[in-house]
Amino acid sequence: MNQSLVPQHLPQYPTPNNTQTKFDYSNKYVKPEWSGQETPVSTRTNQNNTPTSQTIIPDQGGSHSYQSVQNGNIPPIFSNGSIVDSPSGSQTSQANTPVPPNRVHPVINNAQIVSTNKGIGQSVTRNQDQNQNIKPITNGISTASTTSIPSVATKQHHEQQRITHEQFRAALQLVVSPGDPRENLDSFKKIGEGSTGTVCIATDRITGRKVAVKKMDLRKQQRRELLFNEVVIMRDYHHANIVDMYDSFLVGDELWVVMEYLEGGALTDMVTHTRMDEEQIATVCKQCLKALAYLHSQGVIHRDIKSDSILLTTDGRVKISDFGFCAQVSQELPKRKSLVGTPYWMSPEVISRLPYGPEVDIWSLGIMVIEMVDGEPPFFNEPPLQAMRRIRDMPPPKLKNSHKISPRLQGFLERLLVRDPAQRATAAELLQHPFLRLAGPPSLLVPLIRGSRHSNC
Structure with missing residues (x-):
């Protein structure tokens, strides 16, 4: 392949290193980082029906510019409190257990907060006023009022867009497998849908096992370069507590990622429908920290850890999912500044x-x-922008039910929620915390999986 066709702005991924990389954290704010995700299909809103989904404002501008932040302030777009009800920037994954309608997440994308509806078979609509707020403007004139006769400049722009798509597709082809996955997969059944694509269950004809297939249309991505994360991170970094990716393909203009299907659903189902005891909380935390310790040792930051990103097997094993927003750090690029994640987390x-x-x-x-x-x-019952300001300006949040937890759990939580990142415990340190001695086998979580399913019926 002609390497000149590969766009230079696409992310460069390092060769995975199986050794435990040690980074120098002596500088308070200079620490490893890089960019990605794949999240459970769920619908989460707070009691005010305010959407609460993923957020991403890139490190650098280009075609996806962002409002700059001066002196650590929230960008102006956050100050005006406007929320655009649009699926732009939302992600999909394989959790297929329905979640109560009071849990949907906001997404901040292109310096806007964008609501995301990731419920199964549900769509996100915009009202007329909201559509007017985001009309593209050309030379000060709304495109809605321009003539339908294409100009020479418009034709050139479309040609550039076509070439850009071809270049991007050629670059993506370098990291996926050749061939058509439909030769080995059948019985496709859609279980989730979002703005980035759909998630299906399929059956592998050779092994007979069920797999999850995430299908993403290249032409419908707001930030296409993040698709590389869907492939490269899951392909190159394997751990017992990370969702396994089996293969990836280009099918026409769609990226198909074939991964293990986790029938236990998302942790969100359990936290919203059941009551977890401290042994179960410790069991979840220990498995998550094992995965994070591994990822961080490789210079990978997840950047969207929350209950929706944690999937379970039917026997209680916990696995981290949703790598579309992750980032890579190295000695050469030891820090990140993108506003990425989900506001409340x-x-x-x-x-x-x-x-x-x-x-x-x-x-x-x-x-x-x-x-x-x-x-x-x-x-969670406050608008995302107000919640972000509180997180930024106030001391670490407290539990509502602090009287119901043990001193060991309180001490564990206080090592996590430290405002100064230099004083925050690392994943490796937390694995040695006394609270995690309560952790038991994955089977401890099976009753919670059954309980959340019963509540969803």
Whole structure:
């Protein structure tokens, strides 16, 4: 292949290193980082029916520019509080257990907060006023009022767009397998849908096992370069507590990612429908921390840890999913500044647009612990923008039910939710925490899986 066809702005992924890389964290804000995701199909809104989904504002502008942040302030777009009801930027994955309608997440994309509806078979609509707010403008004139006769400039623009698509497809072809997966897969059944694509269950004719197939249309992605994360991270980094990717293909203009199908559903189902005891919380945390310790040792930051991103097998094994928003850090690129994640789970340094590294995942895990105790993250009944300001400006959030937890769990949580990222415990350190001695075998979680399914019936 002519390498000149590969766009230069596409992310460069390092060769995976199986050794435990040690980064120098002596500088308070200079720490490893890089960019990706694949999240459970769920619908989450707070009690005010405010959407609460993923957020991403890139490190650099280009065609996807963002509002700059001065002195650690939330961008102006956040200050005006406008929310655009659009599926743009939302992600899909394989969790197929229905979730109550009071849990949908907001997405911040292209310096806008975008609501995302990831429920099965559900769609997101925009009202007329919202559509007017996001009309493209050309030379100060709304495109809705322009003539339908294409100009020479328009034709040239379309030609450039076509070439760009061809270049991107050629680059993606370098990292996927050749061939057509439909030769070995059949009995496709759609279980989820989002703006990036759909998720289906299929049967492998050779092995007879069920697999999950994530299908993403290249032409419908707001940030196509993030598709590389869907392939490269899951392909190159394997761990018992990370969802396995079996293969990936280009089928026409769609990227198909074939991965293991986890029938236990998402952790969100359990935190919203059942009550978890401390042994079960410790069991989930220990499995998640094993995966995070591995990822962080390889310079990978997940950047969207929350209950929706944690999937379970029917026998209770916990696996991290949703790698579309992850980032890679190295000695050459030791920090990130993108505003990426889901507002209620974001760390203070991410919201403040300070350089950050793997420690942001630890904060998000702390918020997930609060989910497991209280059933929802802090500030969940407030609009996302207000919640982000509170996270940025206030001391670490507290449990609503702090009187119901042991001193060991309280001490564990206090090691996670530390405002200064340099003082926050690492995943490897947390695995040695006394609270995790309560962790039991995965089978401890099986009653919760059954209980959440019963509640969904």
